[in-house]
Amino acid sequence: MAPPLVLDIDGTLTKPAGGLDPRAFEALPAWDAPIVLATGKAFPYPVALCHFLAIPELVVAEHGGVVYADDEVRVTVDSERPKAAARAFVERGGDLGWGGADTVNRWRETEVAINLDADERLLRDVAAEFDLDLVDTGYAYHLKTPGVEKGDGLRSVASVLGVDPAEFVAVGDSENDVSTFEAVGESFAVANADERARAAADHVTEGAHMDGTLEVLAALR
Missing domain, CATH: 3.40.50.1000 (HAD superfamily/HAD-like)
Incomplete structure (x- = not known):
């Protein structure tokens, strides 16, 4: 079988x-x-x-x-921390990279995905500040709760x-x-x-x- x-x-x-x-x-x-x-x-x-x-x-x-x-x-997991980090990233000049509708994240419940063209250094700084993992899947960066x-x-x-x-x-x-x-x-x-x-x-x-x-x-x- x-x-x-x-x-x-x-x-x-x-x-x-x-x-x-x-x-x-x-x-x-x-x-x-x-x-x-x-x-x-x-x-x-x-x-x-x-x-x-x-x-x-x-x-x-x-x-x-x-x-x-x-x-x-x-x-x-609680999804609020990744969302707060994403807002901070945008407020500091970052761009999630998916356009206004952002269908990549529209139905996402526990993390935030960011286009690989984003400012990686800024994104990593924000992830560290909010104690989040930043995962590169080869298709997008993902701000996610550790563990x-x-x-x-x-x-x-x-x-x-x-x-x-x-x-x-x-x-x-x-x-x-x-x-x-x-x-x-x-x-x-x-x-x-x-x-x-x-x-x-x-x-x-x-x-x-x-x-x-x-x-x-x-x-x-």
Whole structure:
């Protein structure tokens, strides 16, 4: 029987130029074990992706800040400090970089994402002042409460499912996947992964992005 999976989204289920790889719509619904989507994206994004993939909605969003399983949403941290830090960043001349509507953060509950074009030095100064972590996922900076990790979110979902986290296989591509790799029994970094993810993973795939993920699925079958 196939093992349960915990999959990152950006860089792992996407095409090199961005956007979801359409092969996910064939590969994931056919998987005969639970699939948890664990991402830094705002909560509605992975829920919607589960919906369109027609797989059960098992979600770790916002780096573990929001967890969803068995029809229960759990927000694990207070979101006010990251929001206050983001306001301070803007007041001091910073720009979140998403335009007026800011759909990147509009539905985000526990952290704030900032465009990679932002003033990193100012952003790091503000993060330190507010005692926040600043995570670079390769797609955005994220102001988040220390101690909130994807791996903890995965453990929470696994507990709801009655599955040992060690039974899961994880696939990811960035530093925010390291805690997930540490929580599971076997982990894979796709070839485009950053150095921290590659160092933490049990294996590094030959293929990048969705090619790497499909390589893992084929090997597990």
